[in-house]
Amino acid sequence: MNTVSYYSLSTNQQQDFFNYLSQVRDPSPAFDNMWAEDWNAKSNTLPYILNKTEKFRPGSGDYFVVYDNDTIVGMGGVCYSSFNKFIALAGVRTWVNPHYRNRALLKEHLLPYHRAWAVANKCRQIALTFNDYNKNIAEIFKRNRAGTPRLEHNLFYNGLEELKFPVIIQKTPQWVIYERLDSSWNFNWDCISQK
Numbered sequence: 001m002n003t004v005s006y007y008s009l010s011t012n013q014q015q016d017f018f019n020y021l022s023q024v025r026d027p028s029p030a031f032d033n034m035w036a037e038d039w040n041a042k043s044n045t046l047p048y049i050l051n052k053t054e055k056f057r058p059g060s061g062d063y064f065v066v067y068d069n070d071t072i073v074g075m076g077g078v079c080y081s082s083f084n085k086f087i088a089l090a091g092v093r094t095w096v097n098p099h100y101r102n103r104a105l106l107k108e109h110l111l112p113y114h115r116a117w118a119v120a121n122k123c124r125q126i127a128l129t130f131n132d133y134n135k136n137i138a139e140i141f142k143r144n145r146a147g148t149p150r151l152e153h154n155l156f157y158n159g160l161e162e163l164k165f166p167v168i169i170q171k172t173p174q175w176v177i178y179e180r181l182d183s184s185w186n187f188n189w190d191c192i193s194q195k
Ligand SMILES: CC(C)(COP(=O)(O)OP(=O)(O)OC[C@H]1O[C@@H](n2cnc3c(N)ncnc32)[C@H](O)[C@@H]1OP(=O)(O)O)[C@@H](O)C(=O)NCCC(=O)NCCS
Pocket: 028, 030, 031, 091, 094, 095, 096, 097, 100, 101, 102, 103, 104, 105, 106, 107, 129, 130, 134, 136, 137, 140
């Protein structure tokens, strides 16, 4: 497996990435945010965000594509949160090729890059957020499969904390799990809780 930043790909490789997305048929609601033929007009879609916003550009975040030789097998981004510059949001616009699911691909080949970005950019917490409709996905990060302890490069190496209430991030209720990268730093998540 090879994990690379979208912004380090050549123009042809970026085009191949979009061609791949255009061919995916995935009925999951999360895929609505990944591709649309008219993505130029849809600010929620991944191509729009990558091409027309700063969200994942150097200085704000990064977006990674995971390859198995030439096959695109996964993708996802990390960026500063909109509500606190010391909190990074990881696993943003994350999607795994259905042929590569159930192999913990994210654990070893995507999320370590997000954690490394957060550490390098002096973030003090790193969080994964989930919409109400996919909050069950948080469970897959909470458990530790037998024989696979979290090492220092793994997300949640310092432990996983979970908010018991939803917060509002960009006007949307979100469920949050997070890791403290700096144990001496606190954030009052109540201040963005859904009232
Ligand atoms: C969510 C997703 C990234 C997980 O990728 P993955 O490589 O299969 O993840 P893992 O191998 O680490 O974990 C697999 C586990 O997640 C579970 N899982 C996958 N999708 C799920 C969902 N929508 N709801 C609940 N659990 C889910 C699987 O059942 C499996 O659990 P099991 O081991 O008990 O059988 C992948 O299913 C995907 O790309 N889904 C569509 C996009 C999406 O939902 N993105 C939002 C991510 S926040």
